[in-house]
Amino acid sequence: MSRIGMRTMKTALSVFLCIITLNLLKIQYPFYACIAAVISMQSSVSDSFITGKNRMIGTSVGALIGLIFALIRPENSILTGIGIIAVIYFCNMLNKRSSINIACIVFLAIMTNMKGQNPFAYSVTRLLETFIGIAIAVLVNYLIAPPDYLNKMSSHCNTLINDIFSLSKSLIKNTSNLNIQKLQMEIDNLDDSLHTYLNEIKIKKTDNIKVENIKKILTISNAAYVHLFAIDSLKNKCKLDLNNLSKYKDLFNEEIDSNEDCLSTNLDITFNYHVNKLLALLEELSKINIVKD
Numbered sequence: 001m002s003r004i005g006m007r008t009m010k011t012a013l014s015v016f017l018c019i020i021t022l023n024l025l026k027i028q029y030p031f032y033a034c035i036a037a038v039i040s041m042q043s044s045v046s047d048s049f050i051t052g053k054n055r056m057i058g059t060s061v062g063a064l065i066g067l068i069f070a071l072i073r074p075e076n077s078i079l080t081g082i083g084i085i086a087v088i089y090f091c092n093m094l095n096k097r098s099s100i101n102i103a104c105i106v107f108l109a110i111m112t113n114m115k116g117q118n119p120f121a122y123s124v125t126r127l128l129e130t131f132i133g134i135a136i137a138v139l140v141n142y143l144i145a146p147p148d149y150l151n152k153m154s155s156h157c158n159t160l161i162n163d164i165f166s167l168s169k170s171l172i173k174n175t176s177n178l179n180i181q182k183l184q185m186e187i188d189n190l191d192d193s194l195h196t197y198l199n200e201i202k203i204k205k206t207d208n209i210k211v212e213n214i215k216k217i218l219t220i221s222n223a224a225y226v227h228l229f230a231i232d233s234l235k236n237k238c239k240l241d242l243n244n245l246s247k248y249k250d251l252f253n254e255e256i257d258s259n260e261d262c263l264s265t266n267l268d269i270t271f272n273y274h275v276n277k278l279l280a281l282l283e284e285l286s287k288i289n290i291v292k293d
Helices: 006-024 031-040 045-072 077-093 097-112 119-143 149-172 181-198 205-234 242-252 266-286
Strands: none
Touching: 006 031, 006 119, 031 045, 031 119, 045 077, 045 097, 045 119, 077 097, 097 119, 149 181, 149 205, 149 242, 149 266, 181 205, 205 266, 242 266
16 A cells, blocks of 8 residues: 655645635635645645746636626626637737636636626635635645755666666676666656756755766766767677776776777777777766765
């Protein structure tokens, strides 16, 4: 049985706080605030902020156009259809396509669900509820057990470096059936994690050294992948030249057969060229220290 995750707990807490807050404000129905909180609770604080911002924009567009059309004639089917066109048009004009759904929902709520209430008061209430829900979700995500991306990236870096060394060793020794594409996926995942972390609302200055080291690892890993891909594509059985053999022994503390006459064809020269570049990159990787807190 899988455990209940922290994001689930924080979502539930956000909904609870929305209900309590709206009760204190004497707002009868906390539905829109709770929905805003659930949608805004994302895996990172920055994603919560972006999602909340898009929802707030959509709610504002839907509420404004809904107010205008409701003042003309609420619950009119023709005006409701025209209003939906207007809502979608303005969201597209603002380049906020991700806000279209919520904008339409808010517009429809105002046009079809007011039940004799004042259109202005109803629209303002919907905006207030949405803002409260977003604010609570972002604050909960920021203050309570925020995602620890830095330590996760540190672990990812150590795994990535180990995999690059292991794959390099196997390819240089001409081991077949290696999944080099998996390495590219690891690099891409680390790059995505770093991008998310750098977009977080607050980054400690003390973490700058770790971030710079992670950037170096990504740069070197991408370069290493190019040479690994080239070596894997050659599929030749050439042994290392003496220069590469010496570097290989220093890095892996292992002896393999040498062949002074291996540079007999262009393919052999190409093989040892990429191996030489790869070994130099591995030396750089071995000097970078990534330690978790």
